Amino acid sequence: MPNAWLMKIEPTECSIDDLAARPGQQVPWTGVRNHLARNYMRDAMRVGDDVLYYHSSCPEPGIAGLAKVASTPYPDPTQFDPESPYFDARATPEAPRWWLVDVALARKTRLLPLAELRGMPELAEMVILRRGNRLSITPVTASEWRAVLDRVA
DNA sequence: GCCAACGTTGGC
DNA sequence: GCCAACGTTGGC
Numbered sequence: 001m002p003n004a005w006l007m008k009i010e011p012t013e014c015s016i017d018d019l020a021a022r023p024g025q026q027v028p029w030t031g032v033r034n035h036l037a038r039n040y041m042r043d044a045m046r047v048g049d050d051v052l053y054y055h056s057s058c059p060e061p062g063i064a065g066l067a068k069v070a071s072t073p074y075p076d077p078t079q080f081d082p083e084s085p086y087f088d089a090r091a092t093p094e095a096p097r098w099w100l101v102d103v104a105l106a107r108k109t110r111l112l113p114l115a116e117l118r119g120m121p122e123l124a125e126m127v128i129l130r131r132g133n134r135l136s137i138t139p140v141t142a143s144e145w146r147a148v149l150d151r152v153a
Numbered sequence: 154g155c156c157a158a159c160g161t162t163g164g165c
Numbered sequence: 166g167c168c169a170a171c172g173t174t175g176g177c
Binding site: 034131132133134 | 157158159160
């Protein structure tokens with residue numbers, strides 16, 4: 001049984017439709033600069049883990065599709081790129097500070113809006129819904145995953 | 154634009 | 166190590 005995760009992305013960066021249109025329907029999860037979220041990718045994720053693809057900072061925030069972890073962790077290349085907003089002068093190829101995984105589309109779903117998630121009793125304890133949560137990557141329990149799957153079926 | 158919540162920075 | 170100030174996130 002794979003673990004499951006919720007991963008936030010701004011649709012202006014890569015929406016579910018952008019992902020579907022990409023060759024390989026895959027996206028490297030660049031730009032994470034929070035240690036806990038980094039640790040989830042580097043230390044806890046496994047290829048094949050389930051992912052809830054969540055649109056954030058947009059007119060309709062919510063779950064937009066299902067995806068899977070598609071690579072083992074590797075250094076985020078943007079940390080070495082002085083032109084990138086994610087450049088980190090303290091990182092070197094010998095001692096990277098930031099890691100990522102590739103995420104591959106499983107399928108687009110109907111948009112499950114944040115308000116609807118908040119209304120689901122099965123998701124009462126979901127990390128993303130807790131007050132003040134700002135983490136861009138959070139673990140999802142097996143029962144939460146099933147509840148979301150049932151809802152978009 | 155507002156604001157709550159949280160993380161980071163930096164002086165001490 | 167403490168903590169105030171500041172920056173960021175992200176929904177509304």
